[in-house]
Amino acid sequence: MSDVKINPEGKVALVSGGNRGIGKAIVIELLERGASKVYAGARNPDTLSVLKDKYGDRLIPLKLDVTDSQSIAEVVKVAGDVEILINNAGVLKFDSLIAEDAAENFAYHLSVNVNGLIGLTNAFIAQLKAKPNTAIVNVSSLAGLANMPSIGTYSVTKAAVHxxxxxxxxxxxxxxxxxxxxxxxxxxxxxxxxxxMDKDSPENVAKAIVDGLESGSEDVFPDAMSSQVGVAYATNPKAIEKEFATYVG
Structure with a gap:
């Protein structure tokens, strides 16, 4: 548990991949819990028009491609007041580490899940350090704690995020x-x-993430499966490795 606890009320946040899935749910959760402004990054910001209509000036859609350094630079120019950076943008392709296209798939995952995260974070590091009570939230995966063979190269990049x-x-x-x-x-x-597999909702994940900000949590296991795996991983990571090894596509 960190000494830094972040109440989202009145804070300014940036969420990459903020137009769908977990990212969209995080954007909504932050706004509903009082964030003064949320920048929602997406390759196509027009996909955020419905949320923009609902939240008005508190939601700022931004064109953001985390694989493009110029795109990141343009976002930094606009979003100089960010206090909470949530690295949610990611890609997933089902594959195997021993497939012929493994190296190609790895490069695809790496460009967004790892290089994109580092590029965006480093672009905002100076301003986050200069402000009191700021946060960096990186969305990894349970597959980042133990490789799932059905999503082999994705798992490797999420381990890198960890x-x-x-x-x-x-x-x-x-x-x-x-x-x-x-x-x-x-x-x-x-x-x-x-x-x-049985799946939890993006809304539950978003709530857990913002709860984690408020409590100063350094590790968030935000859904039904991850909350169980997180406890088991802390005591017996080898057992989790063996269990995940059975998830073969």
Missing amino acids: SITQGYRAELVNDDVLVTGVYPGPIDTDMAKDLQ
Whole structure:
């Protein structure tokens, strides 16, 4: 548990991938809990028009492609008041580490899930460090704690997000910045529509993430499956590795 606790009321946030799934739910949760402004990043900001109509000037849709350094630079120019950065943008392709296209799939996942996260975060680091009570939230996955063979290269990149989160936390230990890792299980989104498992809702995940900000949680297990796996992982990570190894597509 961190000493930094973030009440979203009156805060300014940026959510990457904020137009659908978990990202959209986070945008709504922050606004409903009193955030003064939420920048919602999306490759096509027009997809946020319905939310814009509902929340007005408190919601700022932004064109954001985390794989494009120029796109990130343009967002930084506009969003200089950000206090909460939520790295939610991600991609998922079902594959195997031993498939012929594994290297190609890995590069695809890496560009968004890892390089995009680092690029966006580093672009905002200076301003987050300069303000009191700020936060970086990285959406990883349970697959980042143990590889799932049906999503092999995705799992590798989400493991990298887990390590990156630890790295930022260490480097910012003397700053007033909460660094939180989020480890969802299967969630009912377009991204996971082909995953044949019981799924929790994006709304429950979003609520858990904002609850985590308020409590200063460094690790958030936001849904039914992840809350169980999180406890087990803390005591017996090898058992989780063996269980996840059975999830073969």
